Amino acid sequence: MTDISKSGTAADGVALRPMEARDLDAAHALSLRVHWPHRLADWQFSFEFGRGLVAERDGELMGTAQSWSWGERHATIGLVIVDPRCQGRRIGYRLMEALLAGLGGRSVLLHATPEGRGLYERLGFVRTGEVRQHQGTALPAPLVALDTGRRLRPADHNDSEALARLDAQARGMPRPALIGALLAQADTVVLDQDGQARGFAMLRRFGRGLSLGPVVAPDVEGAKALIAHLVGLNAGKFVRIDIDFDSGLTEWLESLGLLRVDAPTVMVRGAVPVLADGSRLFSLVNQALG
Template identity: 45%
Template sequence: MGALTLRRLEIHDLGGVLRLSQAERWPHRLEDWQFHYRLGRGWVACDADGQLLGTASWWAYGDRFGTVGLVLVDQSHQGQGIGRQLMNAVLNETGSRVLQLVATKAGLTLYQRCGFRERHGIEQHHGIATDNPALAVPPDTVLRAVSRTDLAALYDLDGIAVGASRQQVISAVFDAGGGVLAHRNGQVVGFALVRQSGRGALIGPVVADDQPLAIALIAHQLKTTRGFTRVDVPTDAVQLAEWLETAGLACVDRVTTMVRGAVPEEHPGARVFGLVSQALS
């Protein structure tokens, strides 16, 4: 391999990184790359002729937390250290932030060498819902559509669940689709947003205080979501995963959440039961 140049990912590069992801059989559309690009910062690696050989991006959630994702290297140039150089470029500008990413088996070794450690598993469920098993919502809990005036409450609840502010992401997902929230005793206690992504609809983030409420939120969203649907959920959310299988959304892949730095403690009043995306977590 000749000289390698690392530079900032620019909007005119998105067609090139789309081709890289298509070669890996990722479901991302150009619109999905554009969505992630607008919210984060990225790098590309190019050869001496300017050919794009790889990319990596990251997203800042305040000064203390961030996620890393969309790490790709051209198939014909893998194993040459390009992925490590891209990760170094990302890590050099993330500062002291705690970082999180979702790793495939192929990426585990690279991320471990970059200081990440395994945290928990993620199951990717997708398909066309063939059933929507009813789950009783507690009588003191009301489900309704999210409106723009609800966003501040969603920011707060999501911040409790994540341990950092994802206001820009939550707002972008809402603008791209919509969602449902759970209201109890004058407070928002859960929500599920949805947008078009990949092969169809992606439900996420899903934030709730327990699995039954997460199920109720997703079930409500599925009533208005037609066709192919995807939800990425924690592997230890067994009740939720079993319900998704019953509803017709099969588990098709398992990946690993990894972290670098001290992870915020989980809050008993709110947990992420569905990812925004594996890149944005």
């Protein structure tokens, strides 16, 4: 077990405590120090939906980690950062151990950098897949032809329940509050088939520019139509999308100017989320939230 006294302070003087709103400025500064693109607004948005821990020493923030519970059975973990000056002191392990203790028996999903993968394996996580991070200045995107009966349309607030249901089927976790909040701030397009929502895609401000996700669709052509529509409307802007490696979209995205820049590992501790037939998650909300 981690050597933490009743005060929450370890023998090396590093204390763990719950993350508070007042910590977000320092957390944002820490993410910039390790060259992550998150804005303060991105930290604030993530903080609304989960719980976090910080590691501090003498009042200075040394590390962060956040978790998000999705129903009674699932959770995701992300924004695990340790100040480069303090790496090698097991601070990341302490943060993860404490976060996991608060998640009960939930299965936990995360996206690991190469540097973090060994830590997560020691904590019982196993590899289940891979993500491809694509980004760049978007090129004009040719529209993708849709089968008869399918069309794209703008989303409105009446779609919230249907989109949350599609997301839960494709992600394997119920996230209605998250999808509702994204719907309120993102440009969202719906793939409609015979009057029924069968997929959707969301584009919003994030990091260096715009982030495209989640993208949920019944098949590759539906996903391409959704993505091409939003990319085409934002040609010339910086766009990022984090896709499932097995999506078959990598070469096509690169033709739109969105080049592969990273390949995080998908890891799970516990049961792998069960996905419903007919809906597939082609793009994440982001690597933290899943």
